[in-house]
Amino acid sequence: MSKPVALHVVWLRNDLRAYDNAALFHAVTAANNDADSAVLAVFVATAASWQQHHMSTIKQDFIRQRVRQLTVELAEQGVAMLALEANHYQDCRPVFAKLSALGMVALYSQPEYELREQQRDRQITADLQAAGVAVHWYDRQCVMPPGSILTQSGDTYKVFTPFKRNWLARLQQLGVRCYPRVRAEKFYDVSAIGEQLALPAMQNGDNSAAAWPVAEQQILEQMRQFCQQQVADYQRTRDFPEQAGTSGLSAYLAIGVISAQQCVNRLQLEAAVTLEQDKSGASVWLSELIWREFYKHILVAYPDLIKHNPFQADTAAIRWSNSKTLFDAWCQGKTGYPIVDAAMRQLNQTGWMHNRLRMITASFLVKDLHIDWRWGEQYFMSRLIDGDFAANNGGWQWAASTGTDAAPYFRIFNPVTQSERFDPAGNFIRRYLPELAKQSAKTIHWPHNKGTPAEYWPAVVDHNDARKITLALFAEVKKPNA
Known part of the structure; x- marks a missing residue:
């Protein structure tokens, strides 16, 4: 036997x-x-x-x-x-x-x-x-696991810059290890136990992610090519949604097709000369990887965030308007602000949104429409292929000025000037808003000056008026106790 x-x-x-x-x-x-x-x-x-x-x-x-x-x-x-x-x-x-x-x-x-x-x-x-x-x-979710990067008093960092400084020092001290591919000597016959586990085989999905490659070697090659050929221009191109200036790896990091360790290791191999240069493409991409870890460290240290509480407790008292009509306009890309609408179309159509646009649309929802950031956080998770709780929560709370890093509440993105700066020719807007295809590069960012074009829709709010309301909402909860 x-x-x-x-x-x-x-x-x-x-x-x-x-x-x-x-x-x-x-x-x-x-x-x-x-x-x-x-x-x-x-x-x-x-x-x-x-x-x-x-x-x-x-x-x-x-x-x-x-x-x-x-x-x-x-x-x-x-x-x-x-x-x-x-x-x-x-x-x-x-x-x-x-x-x-x-x-x-x-x-x-x-x-x-x-x-x-x-x-x-x-x-x-x-x-x-x-x-x-x-x-x-x-x-192995992080290069530096939660609890390994602490202040001198043993606390979790609440601000990114000193966290990053400590993180980089530990990287220099410890390096980064990647485990090799291994082969098992004995192949196990699963047919002997499959029927005993009381669960059926995994079902197929709906094929909505068919445009995203899933072969590990292909994704590793994509990472290698980015670090070899594109990362040098990352600082210059990353904020322009019309350009392919980002790595496109976020979805693969979110489910672990590749690891952060592999990204850092490859970056060190391909861009060692520029990696330590401040504001180089390589160092800025590394900063983005460190931001990802920062939010995971925060999540572990402050589990109340998982219960959708704001990091800054006083902001829980903000009296958001929470207009369902305005929220639906934002979700559908019908706010009358072209860069916001094009970004939301990109999300709804592709399951992904450029990072600069995530900041613009989040700021707009919270600080122009005065809608609770948690509504937007949930909507993004329900649409993103790269949805990650820590990163999504951290990003939304950053945009809403309710989170870490002392982001001042009076930092409010102007969606029109953001559009003019980061989509200057309007090509990204035209891609997702064909109704504005005939607008010039000058008028496409705000096509309402001579009356809203018949193909488009009026702006749902006035940015300047909305900004004043936002400042008042935050001032009310930030005022010192009498």
């Missing part, structure tokens, strides 16, 4: 990659050291929980397509994968209990930072440890 196989299970979530995957690396290494062991990768889709978190349908499809591709890629490395369909996060618990009964000796995974996910992981860890299963967590 053959000895049962000892299973080393890799639970994949937002680390959907074969390269630089610490959990996969350690699982394969351990299994290869024991002739009676094998590796099994597991992914569990949880559509109901995704919907509760307002995950966009395009991101859900993107994940499903990537998991199918990863199943093929892992098989080439000798690793079998089970992709299962559940409803809620809690449905994962019986899956791992069953795997424990079927011979799992160790679980390997990367932690998630949100509250419900942490609660799920604690429960499953306790269950498995009680059953004698070893549980290994490898925190």
Whole structure:
């Protein structure tokens, strides 16, 4: 009678990659050291929980397509994968209990930072440890994990610049490590257990993410080419939505097709000469990666943010107007402000929005329409292919002046001057607002001076009047106690 196989299970979530995957690396290494062991990768889709978190349908499809591709890629490395369909996060618990009964000796995974996910992981860890299963967590969401970058007094940084300074010092001190691709010596036959896990195979998505490649090698090549050929111009081109001046990697970072460690490592390899030069393209792109980590550190240190509370508590008292009519106009791209409307069309049509436009549209919703930033935060999550709670929350609170980094509430973007500066010829606007295609570069940013064109719609608010109202709303909650 053959000895049962000892299973080393890799639970994949937002680390959907074969390269630089610490959990996969350690699982394969351990299994290869024991002739009676094998590796099994597991992914569990949880559509109901995704919907509760307002995950966009395009991101859900993107994940499903990537998991199918990863199943093929892992098989080439000798690793079998089970992709299962559940409803809620809690449905994962019986899956791992069953795997424990079927011979799992160790679980390997990367932690998630949100509250419900942490609660799920604690429960499953306790269950498995009680059953004698070893549980290994490898925190690789950030180059510098939350809790590793602290002030001299041991607190989490609340302002980005000193956080970045400390982060860079630690990078110079520690460097960055990327795990190599590994191959398992024994391929596990999943057909023996698939029917015993009480969950069906993962379903197909709606194909809404079909325009986004999901092959890992292709994305790694995209990152390499960006660092080699485009990053030098990043500082000059990144704010102009008409140009392809950004890396286009945010969606892949959000679900872990590539890691931040790989990005930093590649940047060091390809742009070492300019990386330490202030305001170089390479150093500015690195700053964007550090911003991503800053918001994740903040999220872990201040879990109330997950409950949609503002970082600056006094701003919870702001009396937003919250006009449903104005909100719908913003969502549909019908505000009468061309750069705002074109940006919202881009989001609704493609599932992605240029970062400069995210700032402009967020500022407009909060400080021109006086709508609670949480409405916009949720809408973005429901549409973005690269939706990430920490980054989305951090960006919205920055724009709304309710968050970290001491952003002054009197910083209010003028959507017309922003449009003139960052889409000077109006080409981006014309791409998404064909009704303004005949407008000149001079008139397209504000086509209302001689009456609103028949093909367009009037401005829903006057920016100057709205600005005054915003200043009064914030002054009311910021005034010192009498």
